[in-house]
Each structure stands twice: as structure tokens, then as C-alpha cells.
Amino acid sequence: MPKADVEENNPVLIQFQNGKIQLDQEKSLKSVCFIDQTSKQKIIGITNDDMVYSGPVTNYNTFLVVQNDNSKKVQLIQLDTSTITPLLQENTVAPLKSKESIVNLRKQFGSQKVKRAIEQQERLTMNIENVKEYLETTVADISVPDLPQLNGEESLYRPKINRDATVKEDVYNLNDLVPKGVLDTLEERVSEILENDDFADYELVLTVAKSMSQLRSSTLPERSVVDKCKTLLYVNYLVKFMNTPLKNMTKKFVACDCSADVDKHIKQNYMVNRMRSISMKDKGLCYIIVLLMLAMDFQLDLEMIAKDMKVGVKKMMEFARNLGFSPSAKEKGGIVLRIPVPPPVMPNLKRKRNV
Numbered sequence: 398m399p400k401a402d403v404e405e406n407n408p409v410l411i412q413f414q415n416g417k418i419q420l421d422q423e424k425s426l427k428s429v430c431f432i433d434q435t436s437k438q439k440i441i442g443i444t445n446d447d448m449v450y451s452g453p454v455t456n457y458n459t460f461l462v463v464q465n466d467n468s469k470k471v472q473l474i475q476l477d478t479s480t481i482t483p484l485l486q487e488n489t490v491a492p493l494k495s496k497e498s499i500v501n502l503r504k505q506f507g508s509q510k511v512k513r514a515i516e517q518q519e520r521l522t523m524n525i526e527n528v529k530e531y532l533e534t535t536v537a538d539i540s541v542p543d544l545p546q547l548n549g550e551e552s553l554y555r556p557k558i559n560r561d562a563t564v565k566e567d568v569y570n571l572n573d574l575v576p577k578g579v580l581d582t583l584e585e586r587v588s589e590i591l592e593n594d595d596f597a598d599y600e601l602v603l604t605v606a607k608s609m610s611q612l613r614s615s616t617l618p619e620r621s622v623v624d625k626c627k628t629l630l631y632v633n634y635l636v637k638f639m640n641t642p643l644k645n646m647t648k649k650f651v652a653c654d655c656s657a658d659v660d661k662h663i664k665q666n667y668m669v670n671r672m673r674s675i676s677m678k679d680k681g682l683c684y685i686i687v688l689l690m691l692a693m694d695f696q697l698d699l700e701m702i703a704k705d706m707k708v709g710v711k712k713m714m715e716f717a718r719n720l721g722f723s724p725s726a727k728e729k730g731g732i733v734l735r736i737p738v739p740p741p742v743m744p745n746l747k748r749k750r751n752v
Contacts, residue, residue, distance in 0.1 A: 408461070409441055409454055409477045430454070441479045448502055452481035554680040556687050558721055560738040565695050568721060568738055569687055571628065575662065580627045582656040587626045602705040605633040608693055628692040631659060632685055636705050638663050639681045643673055679716075682706060686717055686732075695734035696725070703730075 409430075418426075422445070431440045439454040454477045461474045483502055503511050562568045571577075590599055591613055596606045608629050612622045634653040641650070646668075653659035667677050685706070689697050699713045706713075710730055718724075721738040725731030 407456070407475050407477045409479050410459060410461075411441070411443065412478070412480045413450065414452075414480050414482045439477075441481065442484070443481060447498060449484040450481040451484045452479045454479045554676065555683050555720060558738070560721065560740070562738065563736065565734050565736060568734060568736075569691060571688075571691055574684055574688055574691075575628070575631055579656075579658045579662050580624075580631060582658045583627045583630045584623060586655040587623055587630055590630070591622070591626060601633050602636050604689065604698075604702045604705050605629045605636070607701070608689070611693075625692045628688050632688050632692070634659055635663055635667070635681060635685055635688075636702075638667065639673075639678055639685075640705075640707060646671065646673070682708070682713070682716055683720060686713070686720055686722070690722065690732075690734060695722075696731065697722075698728065698731050700730035 411428075425445050426443050427445075428441060428443045431442065432438070433440055440451060441454050442449060442451045444450070456475075456477050459476045459478055461476050463472045463474055464470070465472070500515060503515055507515070556569060557573050559568055559570075571580075586599075590596065590601075590609065593599075596609065601609070609626050612625055612629075615622065617625075638652045651660055652663040667673060667681050669677065685702065686697070689702060699717060700710050703710045703713045714724065714730075714732070717732045718739075721734065722732040723735050723739060725733050
């Protein structure tokens with residue numbers, strides 16, 4: 398596009414479409430006129446070295462009145478006019494230096510709608526370095542417990558088992574599952590429950606309520622009944638913990654309302670960083686089965702505990718076999734412990750989502 402011969406043209410009155418020239422800014426502006434070869438339209442361009450503005454020159458019979466200082470005579474000078482806008486194309490006379498220049502220009506000369514859009518975009522824009530620093534700080538505060546060394550007969554989900562035991566009582570050690578001191582904190586509540594005719598006052602899960610009722614009416618020594626019921630009451634709180642939605646486990650959530658030790662033990666052993674993953678639910682299910690078997694002399698109705706745990710009987714049976722228990726020949730859905738203990742059948746523990 399060739400330059401126009403400005404000497405043969407009228408002066409041009411410039412107006413910026415979306416802004417005004419700041420005080421003394423006109424001194425830094427440079428201007429030039431061109432002729433569009435296609436339309437023969439005169440085009441004026443103005444630059445401040447950072448930004449280029451352009452617009453067509455039009456003639457609307459605009460005149461400038463000039464009065465001579467030495468006389469009262471006036472002179473009418475015809476003016477052309479041009480409304481110029483920012484030239485944002487890549488092939489501008491003076492290309493923009495950066496995206497930031499465009500943003501700043503739109504902030505200064507853009508319409509109110511454009512300015513609002515830019516402000517909203519800036520509020521939504523994240524500082525990557527700040528986010529990176531925040532994530533690094535967050536990850537640094539997360540502690541992952543040391544995982545035990547596993548052999549072929551152990552897993553993260555299954556309690557320690559002695560498959561070489563010659564008597565049933567030596568297959569599992571109760572203290573390996575729940576320390577005696579933790580269970581002893583439940584004795585007062587157990588005594589209260591056993592002395593009450595109606596278990597409904599304590600909101601026990603069905604399996605625990607039925608098992609306690611059987612023990613209370615059995616011929617076992619009182620001390621043995623109390624000890625077994627302490628294990629059952631721990632199972633009751635563990636089942637309720639496993640059934641509690643994770644969204645309800647706030648900082649104020651209590652797993653056991655009658656023993657701070659039981660509450661702490663459950664949270665420490667069945668949660669990681671306040672998250673109860675599928676692996677932790679699998680672990681809880683394994684421990685519940687073993688604890689119930691210890692309390693009920695190695696016989697258990699899986700259908701009843703499956704309802705309490707809200708899982709399928711097939712899954713319960715899969716875990717029971719892995720734990721060394723065998724299907725009962727007398728009761729459908731029941732399991733027993735036989736000596737020697739059969740070899741394990743590993744369950745499917747590949748799920749990783751949180752529940």
C-alpha cells in the first residue's frame with residue numbers, strides 16, 4: 398500500500414473509537430497516510446511505537462474556523478475525519494510486542510464489556526508458581542505409614558495367621574487384632590448391655606445383638622461371656638464405622654461413643670490420612686470375620702454379617718476362605734474353622750477408589 402500525498406489533502410481530524418489521548422501523549426505519536434489500492438480509500442495510521450491504530454479517512458463537510466490574530470477575518474478550512482481503532486492483525490506496521498500489550502490496550506481503549514471480560518479472565522487465571530508451591534507444601538504434610546514386609550502367607554488386608562497351628566485357638570491371636578487394653582475399655586458398656594433386657598437401647602447391629610444374646614444364655618463362665626462380648630462390641634463399632642459414608646467423617650466424627658481408645662484404634666488402623674479406601678474396607682471386612690469367629694467359637698453365619706456389612710455373601714465367602722475358614726456342611730452360608738487350616742485363595746483386591 399503506497400503512501401498518500403498528504404500535501405494535496407485536507408487536514409484530518411482524528412478520533413479514537415474507544416478512548417482518549419492522555420495529556421502530552423500526542424507528542425509521542427507518529428502518523429502516516431496510505432491509499433488502499435483496491436478501494437482507493439485513504440487510510441491513516443498512528444503509532445506510539447508499542448501499538449498501531451488505523452482507520453479510513455472520510456469527508457463529511459467538516460470545517461475548521463481559523464481567525465487571524467491581526468484582524469477579525471476568519472478562514473474556513475475543510476477537514477477530513479477519521480475514527481481509528483487498534484490494529485491487532487499480525488501484519489501491522491508496528492507489531493505488538495506481547496500478549497500483555499494487547500490486554501493492556503483493551504483495558505485502556507476497550508468497551509465496558511471487553512474490560513469486564515478481561516477482569517473476569519484475570520481473576521480466573523492462576524499463578525502457576527503459587528499453585529506449585531501450595532501443592533508441594535500440601536504433599537510434604539502427608540505422611541504415609543510404613544508398610545509391613547509381606548511374605549507368601551500375609552497381606553495388608555488379612556490378620557496374621559498361623560496355618561501350622563494344631564489347635565483352633567492358636568490359628569489367630571486376639572491381641573494381634575485388638576490389644577487387650579483397648580478391649581478392656583469396653584467392659585463397663587458390655588456389663589451394662591448384658592444387664593439390660595432390651596438390646597435395642599444400644600443400637601447394636603443384628604449379628605452382634607444375636608451373638609450377645611446367645612452368649613448371655615449360654616453355660617459359659619461369666620468372665621468368658623464378658624470377654625467375648627467385649628470383642629463383639631468392638632466389632633459393632635467397626636461395622637458401623639465401615640458403613641459410615643466418608644463425607645460424614647468430619648473432624649468431629651466419633652467411631653465409638655463409649656471409649657476414646659477404641660475410637661482412636663479404629664481410625665488409626667482403618668484409615669490413611671482420613672481416607673478410607675477400598676483396601677481399608679477389605680481389611681475391615683477381614684478383621685470383622687476373624688473377630689466374630691474368635692468370639693463365637695469359630696462358627697459364623699455369613700449371611701447375617703453380610704447384611705450388616707451391606708456386601709454380598711459370595712464376597713464374604715471368598716474372604717473367609719482366604720482367612721483359612723471353610724464352608725459349613727450343616728448350615729448354608731455358614732463357615733467353620735478346621736484343623737489343619739487349608740491353604741489361602743487370594744481374593745480380588747484390585748479396586749482403588751475411595752468410599
